[in-house]
Amino acid sequence: xxxxxxxxxxxAIDAARRFAAEKLAPAxxxxxxxxxxxLKALKELGELGYxxxxxxxxxxxxxxxAVAYAGAMVEFSKADAGVAxxxxxxxxxxxxxxxxxxxxxQKKEYLPKLASxxxxxxxxxxxxxxxxDPASMKTTALRDGDGFVLNGTKNFTTNGGIADVIIVxxxxxxxxxxxxxxxxxxSGFSVGKHENKMGIRSSSTTEMVFTGCRLPSDAVLGEEGxxxxxxxxxxxxxxxxxxxxxxxxxxxxxxxxxxxSKERVQFGKPISEFEVLQFMLADMATDVELAKTMLFKVxxxxxxxxxxxxKESAMLKLFASEMAHRVCHKxxxxxxxxxxxxxxxxxxxxxxxxxxxxxxxxxxxQRFVIARSILGA
Amino acid sequence: xKIAVIFKQVPDTEAVIKPDxxxxxxIGEGDIxxxxxxxxxYAVEEALRIVEKSPGEAVGFCIGPERSxxxxxxxxxxxxxxxxWICEPAAVNAxxxxxxxxxxxxxxxxxxxxxxxxxEVIDTQEDALAAAAAHFLDMPHVLNAAKITxxxxxxxxxxxxxxxxxxxxxxxxxAISCSKGLNEPRYPTLIAIKRAKTKEIKRVTxxxxxxxxxxxxxxxxxxxxxxxxxxxxxxxxxxxxxxxxGVEWLAATAKVI
Numbered sequence: 001x002x003x004x005x006x007x008x009x010x011x012a013i014d015a016a017r018r019f020a021a022e023k024l025a026p027a028x029x030x031x032x033x034x035x036x037x038x039l040k041a042l043k044e045l046g047e048l049g050y051x052x053x054x055x056x057x058x059x060x061x062x063x064x065x066a067v068a069y070a071g072a073m074v075e076f077s078k079a080d081a082g083v084a085x086x087x088x089x090x091x092x093x094x095x096x097x098x099x100x101x102x103x104x105x106q107k108k109e110y111l112p113k114l115a116s117x118x119x120x121x122x123x124x125x126x127x128x129x130x131x132x133d134p135a136s137m138k139t140t141a142l143r144d145g146d147g148f149v150l151n152g153t154k155n156f157t158t159n160g161g162i163a164d165v166i167i168v169x170x171x172x173x174x175x176x177x178x179x180x181x182x183x184x185x186x187s188g189f190s191v192g193k194h195e196n197k198m199g200i201r202s203s204s205t206t207e208m209v210f211t212g213c214r215l216p217s218d219a220v221l222g223e224e225g226x227x228x229x230x231x232x233x234x235x236x237x238x239x240x241x242x243x244x245x246x247x248x249x250x251x252x253x254x255x256x257x258x259x260x261s262k263e264r265v266q267f268g269k270p271i272s273e274f275e276v277l278q279f280m281l282a283d284m285a286t287d288v289e290l291a292k293t294m295l296f297k298v299x300x301x302x303x304x305x306x307x308x309x310x311k312e313s314a315m316l317k318l319f320a321s322e323m324a325h326r327v328c329h330k331x332x333x334x335x336x337x338x339x340x341x342x343x344x345x346x347x348x349x350x351x352x353x354x355x356x357x358x359x360x361x362x363x364x365x366q367r368f369v370i371a372r373s374i375l376g377a
Numbered sequence: 378x379k380i381a382v383i384f385k386q387v388p389d390t391e392a393v394i395k396p397d398x399x400x401x402x403x404i405g406e407g408d409i410x411x412x413x414x415x416x417x418x419y420a421v422e423e424a425l426r427i428v429e430k431s432p433g434e435a436v437g438f439c440i441g442p443e444r445s446x447x448x449x450x451x452x453x454x455x456x457x458x459x460x461x462w463i464c465e466p467a468a469v470n471a472x473x474x475x476x477x478x479x480x481x482x483x484x485x486x487x488x489x490x491x492x493x494x495x496x497e498v499i500d501t502q503e504d505a506l507a508a509a510a511a512h513f514l515d516m517p518h519v520l521n522a523a524k525i526t527x528x529x530x531x532x533x534x535x536x537x538x539x540x541x542x543x544x545x546x547x548x549x550x551x552a553i554s555c556s557k558g559l560n561e562p563r564y565p566t567l568i569a570i571k572r573a574k575t576k577e578i579k580r581v582t583x584x585x586x587x588x589x590x591x592x593x594x595x596x597x598x599x600x601x602x603x604x605x606x607x608x609x610x611x612x613x614x615x616x617x618x619x620x621x622x623g624v625e626w627l628a629a630t631a632k633v634i
Contacts, residue, residue, distance in 0.1 A: 007447070007574065011450060011454055011573075012567055014412075048565075053567065057568070062568050063571075
């Protein structure tokens, strides 16, 4: 057991903290209010190597590993959880899917540009009628001569409106589900509705529309007919990113609450001197610390090459997101009426937190995964 | 161009500093996070920019205890090619002029065109290090640079002073201390962070440098927390009444009006 970051991990996380404080935090409230993507920051993070943290150097990545990635996600999320989810999707869902399931040609074509941030990617799985049950998706890919023709509409795609590269999951009449890798200029593809969200408003969430979208046969990602395997295996790793986001949001809510409770005076003394507040703060700090410990454990499992950490990553994502809910709830309560106002950061954190319990597998799905694992079913 | 950058590791600006009860004059280092002195970041960035324009070598020089390695790795990740490190307690605890002498001895063999350094260290607020090193190397010294332009064998340094800016010309080799606003220090890329591990950090001793320190002539004798703020005076009532009482207090008690 060794709970120390190594030098590289510590420096990567320190630099992420500095970037978050200098480049993300000052603009976060405005981007949230206007529902604007901070694409400039995302591109800069690409240049620095934060969009290719698990991509090997031979494919243009920085290959810093999951522990540094998890720590960086915490730092970005403390400042702007919307930018952070863009980082998470690029690393965990897009790069990892291509890295693990792509052909050598696909890796060479896509990974260097994704890892450097020249291209932004998205992972288009969910549909209006297929959320927790992706197998019921309706988007089709039918063989047509040498290639495929895609038809259907995906929704709730993170990074959709800014994506240069799309990983899309389809059902295929004869052979089950298949994943495809395409660029935004593919004919028959367009970005649909931009969603107006409760939180992480500085991220792009859109519909992705495929109308007779024609793709060559080498656009298949992974094995034809094994698309769900690509989706589910990739989402395992994605949970580290989302858990990092939840921990970051919660830690920011804790920091804000510690500061506010020492400044806010009621009944003649700072409210931090009231035991009822102290107990809330103690519970919040404990919650954050435990989730963080599990975050780095699962990231370490990934770095050390363990193939199976489905149960642990489900437990982590479940606990971290619900922990962030508890912590943000208390943070708003500690701030009282001010916590309900947009002038205070906890208002945004409270809204940003909510999605962490829903996307990349709801809490209910995580419980299902955990139960199935421990029951040996 | 050959650039020597003098830098130091200091407590983070947000760290809460408390005296160490066991060591007079020292801070309790337990929970404190240490960083590269923020003014030294400007010096590192400027050195990198100069070397990018006129190829050569940018080398870091540091006096500091064992924990300083993190700051050394940081300057190497930012782009300095290698670093020289003096970590003997006698050097770490020496006064600023003696440290200037030590650094001069360490830098001398490298024969830089320019020595860069932060305008001050944010912990002890010492600001004479670059000047002291320049003195022992018989170089001109220009402090507090807001802009540095190199042309031929001259450096032109702009320094912001009250209501004006000075333009100072110095013959190279020269030592220049860097102020805020000189540039925007870069973030190290993750690849550079990894590469920093392979760069050379050379530890040198005072004996190897041939420096013999004389008796200590000045030292930090004590470090005390500022006295707690006295309780304020609370005035209640309508705005007009409060203002009146305030003026009364400023005149009669504080005697400032």
